[in-house]
Amino acid sequence: xxxxxxxxKIIQALTRDGRRSFAAVGAEVGLSxxxxxxxxxxxxxxxxxxxxxxxxxxAALGWTTEAxxxxxxxxxxxxxxxxxxxxxxxxxxxxxxxxxxxDALLRIRTAGVRHFERVLQRLTELDYVTHTKTTLxxxxxxxxxxxxxxxxx
Amino acid sequence: xxxxxxxxKIIQALTRDGRRSFAAVGAEVGLSxxxxxxxxxxxxxxxxxxxxxxxxxxAALGWTTEAxxxxxxxxxxxxxxxxxxxxxxxxxxxxxxxxxxxDALLRIRTAGVRHFERVLQRLTELDYVTHTKTTLxxxxxxxxxxxxxxxxx
DNA sequence: CCTGAAACGTCGACGGG
DNA sequence: CCCGTCGACGTTTCAGG
Numbered sequence: 038x039x040x041x042x043x044x045x046k047i048i049q050a051l052t053r054d055g056r057r058s059f060a061a062v063g064a065e066v067g068l069s070x071x072x073x074x075x076x077x078x079x080x081x082x083x084x085x086x087x088x089x090x091x092x093x094x095x096a097a098l099g100w101t102t103e104a105x106x107x108x109x110x111x112x113x114x115x116x117x118x119x120x121x122x123x124x125x126x127x128x129x130x131x132x133x134x135x136x137x138x139x140d141a142l143l144r145i146r147t148a149g150v151r152h153f154e155r156v157l158q159r160l161t162e163l164d165y166v167t168h169t170k171t172t173l174x175x176x177x178x179x180x181x182x183x184x185x186x187x188x189x190x
Numbered sequence: 191x192x193x194x195x196x197x198x199k200i201i202q203a204l205t206r207d208g209r210r211s212f213a214a215v216g217a218e219v220g221l222s223x224x225x226x227x228x229x230x231x232x233x234x235x236x237x238x239x240x241x242x243x244x245x246x247x248x249a250a251l252g253w254t255t256e257a258x259x260x261x262x263x264x265x266x267x268x269x270x271x272x273x274x275x276x277x278x279x280x281x282x283x284x285x286x287x288x289x290x291x292x293d294a295l296l297r298i299r300t301a302g303v304r305h306f307e308r309v310l311q312r313l314t315e316l317d318y319v320t321h322t323k324t325t326l327x328x329x330x331x332x333x334x335x336x337x338x339x340x341x342x343x
Numbered sequence: 344c345c346t347g348a349a350a351c352g353t354c355g356a357c358g359g360g
Numbered sequence: 361c362c363c364g365t366c367g368a369c370g371t372t373t374c375a376g377g
Binding site: 213 | 370371372373374
């Protein structure tokens, strides 16, 4: 889908504050509230905007341990199977298949190292998993969205 | 901060749809709209809810290349310095210091491998960076928030 | 915590560039 | 096509109980 500069500004405004009113966004970008709403509806329908969400501090909810786990598998489990199996584990926050020796890279959040150990065990119980390699997060430095459009996009 | 079951349900509702009205959330959790608003205001003030945002499809904005980069450094650059230097590169979407041989783990989004190569070069231009190790993302499998509270939290 | 009323936001329909 | 204006309806946000 093609984005004009107004769409981009709207996306940036709603990325900064997903609950801003259409009127407030319109005042910022130079449109009326209905015009902003029409564009947002279009962006959501096109899948450019996937949704709106509250951003929650994981540590405040008790998820104090964060880790990246490389998954090494025998055979090549299909991505769809991996997704299905890994999504059953609520501690797996994101997962992707990757280049390199590992087959998948997982991001995991748990309530402590004890809890993390149990998750590792459940991962190795998957029949195609041969071993794992854990990288524990020490200090999260920052995290942000890329809401600017690529000029060549 | 202490969360009761109602707070937790409110957080989950707003995680699923960050633009839900307080009235709609209240209908779901069994509270009036003003009661929900007071609780959300309190959660935001306490930092449990960090903010609200639009979720954007990076690929739709032209960021088609995603990678994880391990950063190997000489000396031990302080986390604050790393954060400051890395945040200047808009392609670095998140960063953290980690256990293991690498000093930091970066998540990077670019408009293609050419663009990614330029980012790698800028990373190695940081004087304390000795080398990097790249893992390219093939298929993102899923990504989600952990909005349930840990019972022991 | 709830209720009620005023201010505000949303979202359709309509007409102009 | 996309914009803006208007008006009805729903939501937010106070105050007071």
